[in-house]
Amino acid sequence: MQFNSMDFALFMAGVFALHWSVTRWGGKAQNLVLLISSVGFLGFADIRSLVLLAGAGAMNFFLAGRIAATQAERARTLWMRAGVVVNLALLGWFKYFDFFLAGILDLLRMMGLGGDAQVLGILLPLGISFYTFRMVGYLLAIHQEEITAEDDPLAFGTYVLFFPILLAGPIERAQRFLPQVKTTRKFDPALAADGLRQVLWGLVAKVVIADNASQAVDTIFLAPDGETASTLWIGAFLYFVQIYCDFSGYSNIAIGISKLLGIRIMVNFAMPFFSTNVSDFWRRWHISLTSWMMDHLFTPIHFVLRDRGRWGLIAAVSITFLSVGIWHGANWTFVVFGGLQSSFFLPLAIGNDVLRGSTLRTDVLLPTPKQLLLMIGTFLLMMCSFVLLRAPDLTSAVAYYHGMFGDGLLVKPRVFPTNIVLATLFFLLVEWVQRSREHGLVTTAWPIPTGVRWLIYLALLFTILLMSFTGNYQFIYFQF
Template structure:
């Protein structure tokens, strides 16, 4: 039941009507409905793992209370370690077991043992990477006395299972989300309209931009061996736009849907392609994951290695981004993807420019030539690194790059220069123009300050683009993570 499906509309409308007409009197009533809706939504996606989700909620709720109420520091640490083992253990078993299992046997067979092995058929629970990181962050925040633990199981359950974010984030922090659901929400016209506006933009981003890019990128990647370098570059370009539009579109819809219930989720994307260095890019790309990794991995690691000065900083960054890559899946491609992004930070560390990542051309309509050059160079770097993210193996990535950096890169891609491709490029251009205009605002389609005629003209125009150029899709890329 994805956001751009008819099934989801049929699900969402009754929940909204019940929420604002019959469950609006108290926060408890609102939260009961949200929890019931969230359980139904998750069970619809895959009922087999509903009990795993419930078990995760109950165990982490209990551990949070015990950590807070225990006076002995040694026992607090023991309870935290139990929580870390439980939550990380879930991820390792369901997501990474076969990766380590296969790797173990390959290492043994290097010594000539030639042992046979079969990987296990382990299904990946939907959303496990997202809700597990929420529970991990919650326990760490309670242990570090950053927040008080939730003493209400209903509130905590909604925090973990809230249906707009359960499958693909954003990864919420208890300190910002739980206080919202403790209070009764009031229906706000301005917030609801802004929510619908963000849903509309997310829907356009997904079904028009992402899916049209996929229509070109997927066939190229699926048959890259017989394509000239110029076509492979096109494939990399359209995939880079596809994955951004797909995930940012989902995030905008998730945030917009949450606003309809009077709840604010974390912004997950902030026009990352308008960055001039890799640090600025990651401050604006998958923000909830990046900040989680910075707070819980990079910060303690860099503190531990502070005596090594810049070398310690480099080690901390590279290690953090290897984990960022590995978070996406059990494949060496993701590890290499993360490793490269960590390496891209090294020049910034030694030049002292890692934190210089302000909004490009702030307060201006046009960037400088220097900013344009840096932005385009960064885009190409990210685009080519995304190839590793897209393919199934490192060997395939190397083969793809071999094709790109061949003499055929200057070959004219005649079969791809047609009206359909030009139409998609025009849609991408419109998409980027709107993001550029709104790059300093709260979200990519924040046009509340425009006059009523311009606003409605924008809504109608985007609706028509969806109607005429939208493509059907039954999944989001990040559901697999």
């Protein structure tokens, strides 16, 4: 069930009604509704993934209990490491084993060995990348005594399988989520209304912009050879827009749905297209992943290598960004993507500019000329690097880049979906105006009557109805 389907809308209506109707029986009853709904949601999508994640969830529940119950520091650490290794091993097996096996087989064939051996064709369980990071983060948080191990299987199961964030994040922290499900949630109309607005905004991004942009993107990336440079730049721009609108749209829908159920989930995107440098970009893009990487990878590695000075910093940054790249999938393009991000980030890190926040003020309408240049420069740099996420392999990526900087930069692009470009510009304009808010449709602070507000919502609703792509495009980050 995709979030932008009628089936899901009916499912969600049922879950909403049931969840709030059992409030009088307390938080446990509410959690039971969420858990059963989540089991149904995942089971409907893929029963094997449900079995795997439920089993892994039970394992993590046990391991967390062992970490918490063990007094000796060394034993605690051993239990934690065992948990981390098992979780990552599961991820490694399902997501990366075939990739490494293919590489080994290619090497053997080059040496005249290997014969007809083939990869295993291991199927990727739904949501495993996001789920694994949540579980590893949970075990680490218990080990570091940031939280206590959850002893209520119902609450823990709700966290493990919570359907809005199960398949494509955000990678919510247990420290934020579990306290919310340990109490009875009271219906908050303001939160629920904001949730609906956020879902609407997410649908605009996904259905109107991302899905329609995908047509042009597929056309251009299918056969980039022979395309003019101008067309390839349009393709890179549209893909950057597509992946942002697709992923941020999904995140907004997931967060909005959670608000309807009285649960707050972390923000995953903070208008990254207005970043003024690479560090700023990675603080605004897929925040749940980058903050996880920062807390659980960069900081510990940097701490261990603190005596190595600048080289320790370089190693920490490089390992972190390579991990970000590899997290996206088993392909050399993702490895190179991670390496590229690392190379963009390192000058800022070495120059101690990493933690410098965005200089964009939120109380003025226009950026300064310098800020505008920085935003455009950062946008173009990141847009070019994201070609690696779309290209099927390194050879195609290199060919694409070669074409982008080849002939025909000033000729009219062969593909130029005017409607989508205009819709994108409008979308970005709204996000610019709302850049200090959680999402583009936080309208409560606007000094306008309710009727005008409703007109805006109706206009967006009918834009979705009229411009939704007739076809079936899945959320991009499902494949990660």
